[in-house]
Amino acid sequence: MERLLDAAGAESRRLRHALTLLCDGQWWTLADLVRASATSRRTIETLLRELRLEQDGDRLRVPLTHTPDYQDLLAVAPPPEDPVAHLVPHYAHALERLTESIAGAPRARHVLDHVSATPDTVLRRALLLGARFWLPGTRLLCVGDHDLTSLAVKLVHPEADVTVVDIDERILAYIDDQDLGVRTRWADLRLGLPASARDHDLALTDPPYTPEGAGLFVARAVEGLTDDGRVLLAYGASERTPMLAFKVQQALSELNLTYEAIYPDFNRYLGAEAIGSAADLYILRPTTKTRPAVTSRLSRLTTAIYTQGPQSVETSQNALTAPHTPSPAPALPLDFDPDLLVGDWPKDLRQPRVKLSTWLAKPYAAAADRVAIAVPPGLETALPRLLLATRAGHVRVLGTDLPPLPDVLAAVYKLSTDAGSLDAVRLPPPDGEAPSVLRRILDHGHAKLANTWREALIAVARAQGATLTKNEARTLIREAAPWSDDLTPLEAPLHRLAALPSAVAATISALTTTT
Structure with a gap:
């Protein structure tokens, strides 16, 4: 044990801390020991191989009769406490x-690099935010929130204004x-940040731990800030792999951010043992050169940003280096002659084209009636929004593993699927007041949902020979759908879109009663 600690030199502090825990008389699982010491599993396993341990199931400790043998090797003082x-x-x-909330949350999806932070961690994040910044009335943006930090902030600081953007509908x-x-x-941060997720004072993110993932999530966080905002970033790497941390910090440096603080091992996780189940917490401040750098970074769309799964950086790099790698651009179907191409298509096609991110960000200027959309692997969850982003009469979507579409889209399109493709043919305007209002909302995917809804209600009242003011219409909408302010159909989570038909029907019923 002495030889192991001497070889580690100054870094033996981690090993000595773990040894101290093993000698304190408590039983430890390997996962708990990794998390408590913020030391990678491989390093802890190296330590355990040098000890004579007693076991109780999957728990272990140094026998109480042996602990005096190690007293001169222990780290007497604990690691520095975090500030909260x-x-x-x-x-x-x-x-x-x-x-309770974290225990009941949807299961982690490894393809999205989900690893849950401990309840203690998300609470301390909220406490640190309140200790460093004035939160009443402050706008906080959580860029991805599988950890549920947003809930911790609202529990501790109920007067804070909190918004979450995430790709995971669950x-x-x-x-x-x-x-x-x-x-x-x-x-999907690879395609854009919602318009309603801007002008925040603070942003917090725990991104995929790749240079591509951290760079993208932090760039989107900056995009959602005011000029004097701050980004709080959780990022960790194993003490064995400083080069990985260096590459991520290079990605941050390219955004011209200044580091106001780094709290070592502030975040602890229920998993991620390869990095010691721990991550540092960075506080980053944009400079006058940050926004141009963010614009440059976001112009380079990279779908592979994760550490695992088909959209991992490693999988993408392997595909690029493999011989005879097919082009991701699909062939245009012979039975479909589009006016406009959306996504990546072969360069020899004559039709005008637009990027997926541009298509989602704003209505396309051309009056395209027939549109072909290429959905690359990894971006399939954007499909409902890609269809809501247009008023074209016929849309042909090409892609692999296209997901089932939400029922609410049946109010807009007649849908049919074939191997690797989907056809969406726009339906004629519906009969009935509620179906007409719903259709009007869904036909204006880029407009604020509540505004379109309000004008549609006023038109229904006028057709009934009644008068409805804007304020009266807003009141009806807020009573039926209090979540509807300031978001567009493209930004709305699918569970909100699913609730839209009944909410619209409720406003029509209330309107009829009122008038």
Whole structure:
């Protein structure tokens, strides 16, 4: 053991801390020991091989009779405490609620690099935000929130204004179910940030731990900030792989951000043992050169940003180096002559074209009636929004593993699928007041949902020979759908779109009663 610690030199502090834990008389699982010491599993396993241990199932410790042998090797002082640890005991109620919420959250999806932070961690994030910044009235943007930090912030600082953007529909629905006043928006950050997710004072993100993932998520976080905002970033790497941390920090440096603080090992996780189940917490401040750098970074669309799954950086690099790699651009079907191409298509095609991100960001200027959309692997979850982004009469979508579409789209399109393709033919305007209002909302995917809804209600009242003011229409909408302010159909999570038909029907019923 002495030879192992001597060889580690100054870095033996981690090993000595783990040894101290093993000698304190408690039983430890390997996962708990990794997390408590913030040391990678491989390093802890190296330590355990040099010890004579007793075991109780999957738990272990140094026998009590042997602990005196190691007293001269222990780290007597614990690692430096984080700046808000002393506040945690005062928020036992919040910690209890967060523990229940995290336990009941949707299961992690490894293809999205999900690893849950501990309840204690998300509480301390909220406490640190309040200790460093004034949160009442402050706007916080969570760029991805599988950890449910948004809930912790609302529990501790209910007067904060919190918005979450995430690609995982399950997480968005779960956060809304908690009824804490968090706004949710759907977004694939590779394609853009919702218009309603801008002008925030603070942003917090725990991104995929690749240079591509961290660079993209932080760039989107900056995009969602005011000029004097801050980004809080959780990022960690194993003590064995400093080059990985260097590459991520290079990606951050390219965004011309300044580091205001780094809290080592602030974040702890239920998993991620390869990096010690821990990550540092960075506080980053944009400079005058940050926004041009962000614009440059976001102009380079990279679909592979994760560490695992088909959209991992490694998988993408292997595909690029493999011989005879096919082009991702699809062939245009012979039976379909589009006016416009969306996505990546062969360069020899004559039709005008537009990027997927541009298509989702704003209505396309050309009056295209027939549109062909190429959906590359990894971006299939954007399909409902790609269809809502147009008023074309016929849309042909090409892609592999296209997901089932939400039922609400049946109000707009007649849908048919074939191997690797989907046809969406726009239906004629429907009969009936509620179907007409719903259709009008869905036909204006880039417009604020509540504004379109309001004007449609006023038109229905006028057709009934009645008068409805804008304020009266807004009141009806807020009573039926209090979540509908300031978001567009493209930004709305699918569970909100699914609730839209009944909410529209409720406003029509209330309108009829009122008039």
